[in-house]
Amino acid sequence: MTRVTDAETPRLASKRGLxxxxxxxxxxxxxxxxxxMLLWGQWxxxxxxxxxxxAVVVTRIFRLPPAELSGRLNPWWGLVFVVQFFxxxxxxxxxxxxxxxxxxxxxxxxxxxxxxxxxxxxxMTHTAVTASxxxxxxxxxxxxxxRILYLHVIGVHSDEDVEEHREYIREWEARxxxxxxxxxxxxxxxxxxxxxxxxxxxxxxxGGAE
Numbered sequence: 001m002t003r004v005t006d007a008e009t010p011r012l013a014s015k016r017g018l019x020x021x022x023x024x025x026x027x028x029x030x031x032x033x034x035x036x037m038l039l040w041g042q043w044x045x046x047x048x049x050x051x052x053x054x055a056v057v058v059t060r061i062f063r064l065p066p067a068e069l070s071g072r073l074n075p076w077w078g079l080v081f082v083v084q085f086f087x088x089x090x091x092x093x094x095x096x097x098x099x100x101x102x103x104x105x106x107x108x109x110x111x112x113x114x115x116x117x118x119x120x121x122x123x124m125t126h127t128a129v130t131a132s133x134x135x136x137x138x139x140x141x142x143x144x145x146x147r148i149l150y151l152h153v154i155g156v157h158s159d160e161d162v163e164e165h166r167e168y169i170r171e172w173e174a175r176x177x178x179x180x181x182x183x184x185x186x187x188x189x190x191x192x193x194x195x196x197x198x199x200x201x202x203x204x205x206x207g208g209a210e
Contacts, residue, residue: 029055077178084175085130092135099155110156111140114169116147117192118177118185124149126180127173137165167196 036051037043099107116124121144128139128149137153153165174189181189 029059032058072180072182074179077175078180081175081179085134088134095155096135107154108157108161109152109154110162110165111150111152112156112162112165114149114151114166116149116173117170117189118173118181119147120181120185123173123176123181123185126176127169130172130176131169137169 032055033048033051036054037047040047040050116127118124124142124144124147128142131137131149131151132139136155137151139149140152141150142148143150149169151165151169156162156165170193174193177185177189
């Protein structure tokens, strides 16, 4: 039986830590390759190899802060997110087209701030990208410290429309967290949604009392 000495223990721990970090970064590394192939519109071995080189350059030469993934992936919620995203893409395109062709009234627009429930960089980035890809809204700015996304949206005519758009973006954040977020992030999203429901209930009760 092979014995591990005290001198070898830190070395083994270091190797295990390196392997764990590499394993956590693997989905991000693979996504860079897929993104490269999508940009070139080619699904060939040449595109894969050049994408592999580009991913190595991006992750090793440009020393940006590491993007730490949660290590959790829910395939079901990932599939739900993809399906709902494509449905929202088609729906948003039809709505924007109708707003453009409807000469009876202007579609209306507004710049809104959307506080998020999580403070993770990747979740915030995914939420911002999703909101920008769906026609009808685009990200203007992100406030990392306060966890706020600032968007320009069209189809706004009242305060109720603004709140509806805010809730719409928060729902996308929740879908992303269910798919790839950590358990702590999932609890934060649920707690934020519960707090908003309680605040809405209290506002309705106060309004009825008046």
